[in-house]
Amino acid sequence: MNLHEYQGKALLRQYGVAVPPGTVASTVDEAVTAAETCGSGPWYIKAQILAGGRATGHFSHAPASGGGVRLCDTLQQVRLHAKEMLGQVLYTVQTGGGGIPVHQVYVEKAVDVTREVYAALLIDRRNSCISLVTAPEGGSQIEQSYHDDDNLLCTTELDIESGLDDESIRSASAVLDFSEAESTAFAAALRSLYQMFIDLDCSLIEINPLAVTTDGEVCALDATVKIDDNALYRQPALAQQRDTRDLSAGELEALNNRFNYFALDGNIGIVASGASMAMATIDAVKLHGGDPANFLDIPPVADDQQFAAGLNLVLNDPTVEAVLVNVFGGGVMRCDDLARALLQAREAANCRVPIVVRLAGTKSVQALELLAAEAPDMVIAADMVEAARISVEAAALASQREKTPETGWWSRLRRVASTTDEAS
Amino acid sequence: MAILVGEQTRVLCQGITGRQGSFHVQRAIDKGTRVVAGVVPGKGGHTHLGVPVFDSVAEAVAATQANASMVFVPPPAAADAIVESIQANMAVITCVTERIPMIDMVRVKRALRHSQTKLIGPNSIGVFTPGECRMGVMPLDIATPGCIGLMSRAGTLSYEAIAQTTAQGLGQSTCVGIGADIIRGIDFVDCLKLFADDDKTRGVVMLGEVGGGAEEEAAQYLKENPYPKPVVAYIAGQFAPPGRRMGHAGAIVMPGSGTARAKINRLMSAGVHIADSPMTIGSTMAEVLI
Structure with missing residues (x-):
């Protein structure tokens, strides 16, 4: 789960890591009030989206006006930039092509700094441990810098047994070239970050x-927390x-029912x-x-409720013109249970699109007999490649049907499937 | 011979009285796996499915000489269950449990550091030597004793490969589901080393998927070490849409890992035969073994 910068910074404050004074705002007026609350300017105004690369991003309606992080000298500028960001879609190198709408901005007092370094704690899957990454220069070019010069x-x-000990802090600090006072402040910040990492999973x-401020304080100017x-x-x-505002209804349903789903651009469910x-x-x-219209993975240990929710999402999707069901039963997952759930869900959704079914493994013979008896219009495929081929054909025919109201499309589909159509 | 588990394996099940544990232990027993003990804290002294139940792994080992443990324990207690079996020097542990917190798995990996235990999983379908021993959840009736070693990050997709190698008349020496989690026990390279030395295994099937670096590491190993047996791979997720990213640290610590295409290219350059379709895994292996 990704946290917004303002949520991450609130947690940093709780753990005693210094952050500049700042407040989150959902409206232009709130943004101006937030700036006044932080004290005198200048201020940074920062779009709150769950993706990085904000400073170098752009807004579609005003590509030349700047990115998602802007410096404001006056309250008028805060008002202007808040207006340009709120409710608009921000595109960055990390958002993907669709961009992400900005629902909130974070207004923060700009502090004077002498140094900016990079520090991160993460679950390191290569080494199966927690790793601390440090670099003498921060900034959004950090990945490129790494590829250019490993020593940076x-x-x-x-x-995990000894935690963040003095030896680890010394080794992580070596590349940073801090003064003794800076090192002490940096070590304290690291210890707080590590405690937060462990406590909050x-x-x-x-x-x-x-950053190191002109007052000698070590201060977090940004925070990415997962x-x-x-x-x-x-x-x-x-x-x-958790911010669920940018999730579709389907993704929210999947989150609540603990299975994996997201929408794609196509028409095959x-x-x-x-x-x-x-x-x-x-x-x-x-x-x-x-x-494909979606990615859907119902866990093999799913209960009836999860199954029904998953099937409903696909069968009720108006963009779906053909459905492909591909299940290999095994363990507690039985194909006959799935077949019954499929029949019920189709009935409830009043779903009329062609359904291509490929079932194998536990109780698949019984399941196919049931479907042949109860739903002879479903097309049974021998394997998943066959099922894919038929469902692509079915979706294409369904699209054509809308253009030319020809009644023979279904029999054409049946011919396509005739080699493997055990249900006919 | 096969790898990891066989006739000699004496299995105990942690969480034997749960829904999943009961279901899979019963089927394993029916097909000849030697399940000698169950462990459920607080239920010691009972018998479940004809198997004696103990409060702790140590007690179960003392009474039954169990040497392998399969863990069917819910996420909040799963890591502790695995560590308990590591401390009892189990040779093999399989963990089916999904969604174990990552920090808990970091602790498990720390506990493994000085042990001889081979952990399979978590979020794994287990390990299965057909005709001898099944730990985990793999379907029994699609497998048959034979010559293909299977190693897989996938769950149900593995069953396709098992069914296909059975249909080709090849059968399986041992099937290993290394699990889909980021932090896990044995990896593809560990399996490759074991299969290389196994007389029964004539070819290895690898089922990989987009994300992580296990396939790249396997490719690197195969490039640097002459491998005595053909390897066939299928990589799922060639058309998986890229996810949104947050932050840089993952890319810094683990650069270049990722797409199915990159994995396929690395594997091909290491001499691995690529099955283009999930339905041609078995036939590709049959062709290269001729």
Whole structure:
């Protein structure tokens, strides 16, 4: 779970890490009030989106007016820039092509700094530990800097038993060339960050930049905080902070029912069990020239409620012109249970689009017999590639039907499937 | 011979009385796996599915000489269950549990550091030597004793590869689900080393997917070490849309990992045969073994 900068900074304050005075705002007036509350200017105004690269991003309506982080000398400028950001879509290198709408801005007092460094704690999957990454210069070019010169960055692997000990701090600080006073302040900040990382089940705390102010204080100017989704059951206060505004209704339903779903651009609804199986199904559809409408992975240990919710999402999706069901039963996942759930969900959704079914594994014979008896119009495919080919054909025919009201489309589809159509 | 588990494996199940544990232990017993003990704190002294239940792994080992543990314990207690089995010197542990907190798995990996235990998982379908021993959740009826070693990050997609190698008349030596989590026990390279030395294994199937670096590491290993057996790989997620990113640290610590295409290219340059379609894994292996 990603946290907004303002949420991350609130947690940093709780853990005693210095951050500049700042407040989040949802309206232009709130932004001006926030600036007044922080004290005298100048101020930074920062778009709150769950993606990085904000400073170098742009807004679609005003590409020349600046990115998602802007310096304001006057309250009038705060008002102007808040107006240009709020409610608009921000595009950055990390947002993907669709951009992300800005619902809130963070207004923060600009502080005078002498140095800006980079510091991050993260779950390091290569070394199966928590690693501390430090670099003598912060900024959004940090990844490129790394590729150009490995000596700039220092990765310190931490032992979960001994934690962030003095030795680790010394080794992480070596590249930073701090004075003794700065080193002491930096070490204190690191210890606070590490405590927060452990206490709150973080998977990432990135401070880019971590600044030394003209007063000698070590201060976090930005905060990227991710919480481990697997641990949210024991972090109830954090779980409530999830921003779901940019999730579609489907993604929200999936989040609430603990399965994986997101919408794609195409017209073939995908029902699969297992993430790799769902990805392989999407690959097969794409390789046959089709376009999946969604990714859906219902876990093989799903209960009836999860199954119904997943099937409903796909069968009620108005963009879906054909549905591909691809399930390999095994363990507690039985194909006959799935077939019954599929029949019920289709009935409830009053879904009329062609459904191509590929079932294998536990109780698949019984399931196919049931579908043949109860829903002879469903097309049964022998394997997932066959199912992909037929569903691509079905979606194409369904699109054509809208243009030319020809009644024979379904029999043409049946001919396509005739080699494997056990249901006919 | 097969790898990791076989006839000699004496299995205990942590969480034997749960829904998943009961279901899979019963099927394993039916097909000849030697399940010698169950462990559920507070239920010691009972018998479940004809298997004696103990309060702790140490007690179960003392009474039954169990040497492998399969963990069917919910996420909040799963990591402690694994650590308990590591401390009891189990040779093999499989963990099916999904969604174990990452920091808990960091602690598990720390506990593994000076042990001889091989952990398979978590979020794994387990390990299965057909005809001898099944730990985990793999379907029993699609497998048959044979010569293909399977190693997989996938769950149900693995069953495709098992069914296809069975249909090709090849069968399986051992199937290993290394698990889909970021922090896990044994990896593809560990499996490759074990399969290389296994007389029964004539070829290795790798099922990978987009994300992480396990496939790249396997490619690197195969490039640097002459491998005595053909390897066939299928990588899922060639058309997976890129996710939104937050921050730079992941890319700094683990640069260049990622797309299915990059993985496929690395594997091909290491001499691995790529199955283009999930339905041609078995036939590709049959062709290269001729």
